[in-house]
Amino acid sequence: MTIEPAPATASPGPAQPGTPAPASVILEKDQRLSGSMLWKIQRSFFDAEGVRGWREGTIPQYITTNAFIARAYARVALGWLRDCQAAGLDPDQPIYIIELGSGSGRFAHGFLKYLFAWLDALWPGRLQVRYVLTDFTDSNISYWRSHPSFEPWLQAGRLDFASFDAASWRSPTTCWTRCHRTRSRCMAGSCSRA
16 A cells, blocks of 8 residues: 655645656555455444444445345346246245345345345245345444344345455355354354354
């Protein structure tokens, strides 16, 4: 990561031709993003802010959480489910859709609203689709768990939550399945079923 130092005095306009560029300071070199200072800073920020960062507008979100995007992704998922069913999908087996880094849960709410309305209209009671919201910070999971908008899907067994840390090397599917089966916190600490 390179940080450019601010000039000692503010310039009223663009730099004059021939003016040397400010010196660069290299803070890190040859570092994976997940091991970098930037990663640690971001992680601390998201953990400290929780859902408040989205609620107060600190974290930009509209492009990834608006109704148009949620509906478009739900149509893609519906098409995939239709293809799976045409290929002989066993309707007795549940299908898990796992969202990594679900943040405020706003995208999931829109996605689930469209997806389950369409599934219920096309194949009432035939497909067992379960959506799993994940994040690394427990405060987001607590927020989703207590949000009344998610309650109908939770009660119907169509929604679940799991802690998943993308910096870990475990598969989210394997980790969540293990937690789901034991209904407890994974000993490795990379996921939990609170």
